Structures are given as C-alpha cells and as structure tokens.
Amino acid sequence: MKVFGIAGYSGSGKTTLLEKLIPQLTARGLKVSVIKHAxxxxxxxxxxxxxxxxxxxxxxEVLLSCGDRWALMHERREEPEPTLDELLGHLSPCDLVLIEGFKQEPVPKLEVYRPENGKPPLFPERTDIVAVATDADIATDLPKLPLNDFVAIADFVVKTMQLQERPC
Structure with missing residues (x-):
C-alpha cells in the first residue's frame, strides 16, 4: 500500500478535494482507502x-455487519492514540491510502492552500509537501495544481506514487 497525504488548515477544502479525487482514481482501476485524522x-x-x-x-471493540458494509469501532480507553502505521495495519490491501490530516507524518503530501483562510502555507516548513493545490498566485518551486482540476491532481498523484492504472 502506498500512502499519500492531503494537508492544509481547517476550511481549506481537503475533504471536498478528496471527495472529487477518489472517483478520478477509482475510475483508473485503483483500489483506494482513506484514513482521516480528527x-x-x-x-x-x-x-x-x-x-x-x-x-x-x-x-x-464492537464490529457491526450487514449485507452492504461492516464497521469496527475500537474504544481506546487508556491506550495511547495509535500511530499512522498502526492504523494502516487495520486496512485491507489496496493500491493507495489517502490520508487527510496527519500533517506531521513524513509521507508525500499535497497541500490544499487558500490564503483567504488567513493562515500561512505549510510547504515552506514541510519538506514532505510535494505539490500545492491552490488558485492563489504563490511563490514556490513546487508543482502548483489548480485547486479544482481534479483530473490534473489525480494525474499528479498517479505519477508521483508510481501507481499502475488498470482498465475497469
């Protein structure tokens, strides 16, 4: 499983980007999972x-199951918060795991940046950010992807993560 992150401050559009990006990736025959940090x-x-x-x-733990899906709920009680690696260990095999949040994890990330949020960009301080999705005119040597061009963002993720597309 390859792991790629979507990072940015609250309100930047990370969830919306993932919602539009996932169908672009699955249409290429890729099996995609998501872990979101709350x-x-x-x-x-x-x-x-x-x-x-x-x-x-x-x-x-309580596992719920029906004909359409199953969900496992785990109460941490006194346990420490699990690491990303521990969470990844709970997933079924897939081509790509997209993670939302987890800013501090050292995995390749796309920053979703909106200057109107009033927050500074993350990319100057984070060497694991490999591109920025924004509509702002920002100064960076990183690839800049149009925030709403989900095909271009999917192309970038597939190329960066060296994923093999499969006909559906």
Missing part, C-alpha cells in the same frame, strides 16, 4: 443503539 472526538454510533450499549458496557 482533532476532536467523534462518534459514529447513536446512544441507545445496541452497539452503543455494548461500548458503554465496556467492550473494547
């Missing part, structure tokens, strides 16, 4: 549901 707690379960009740009762 800075705030989250819960995919609802109070009162059986799985919620099992977790509240103290289960460390």
């Amino acid at each position: 800075h705030h707690g989250f819960d995919i379960d609802r109070p009162g549901k059986d799985s919620w009740r099992h977790r509240e009762a103290g289960a460390t």
Whole structure:
C-alpha cells in the first residue's frame, strides 16, 4: 500500500478535494482507502443503539455487519492514540491510502492552500509537501495544481506514487 497525504488548515477544502479525487482514481482501476485524522472526538454510533450499549458496557471493540458494509469501532480507553502505521495495519490491501490530516507524518503530501483562510502555507516548513493545490498566485518551486482540476491532481498523484492504472 502506498500512502499519500492531503494537508492544509481547517476550511481549506481537503475533504471536498478528496471527495472529487477518489472517483478520478477509482475510475483508473485503483483500489483506494482513506484514513482521516480528527482533532476532536467523534462518534459514529447513536446512544441507545445496541452497539452503543455494548461500548458503554465496556467492550473494547464492537464490529457491526450487514449485507452492504461492516464497521469496527475500537474504544481506546487508556491506550495511547495509535500511530499512522498502526492504523494502516487495520486496512485491507489496496493500491493507495489517502490520508487527510496527519500533517506531521513524513509521507508525500499535497497541500490544499487558500490564503483567504488567513493562515500561512505549510510547504515552506514541510519538506514532505510535494505539490500545492491552490488558485492563489504563490511563490514556490513546487508543482502548483489548480485547486479544482481534479483530473490534473489525480494525474499528479498517479505519477508521483508510481501507481499502475488498470482498465475497469
């Protein structure tokens, strides 16, 4: 599995970019997975549901399954936050894992940069940023990709990660 990151500050459009990029990559016959780092707690379960009740009762893991999908919820309790490598170990084999967030992880990344957010770009300080997706006129030697040109961004990811496209 190859790992490629999408980095940028909150509100820069990382999730929207991933939402448009994933179909571009899967249309090329690539199997793609995503890991998103959330800075705030989250819960995919609802109070009162059986799985919620099992977790509240103290289960460390609850696996939900139906005909369409399955999901594994793991309560960390007193465990430290898992590393990216540990999280990758939970994924099924695929061609590419896109990670959203994980700014500090030393993997190749595309920065989504919008100066209107009022935040400085990450790329001057991060050697693992290999390109910038932006519509701003910025000074950098890195490849600049138009923020909404998802085909060009997919082309860049495929080339950079040396992925082999397969006919669908």
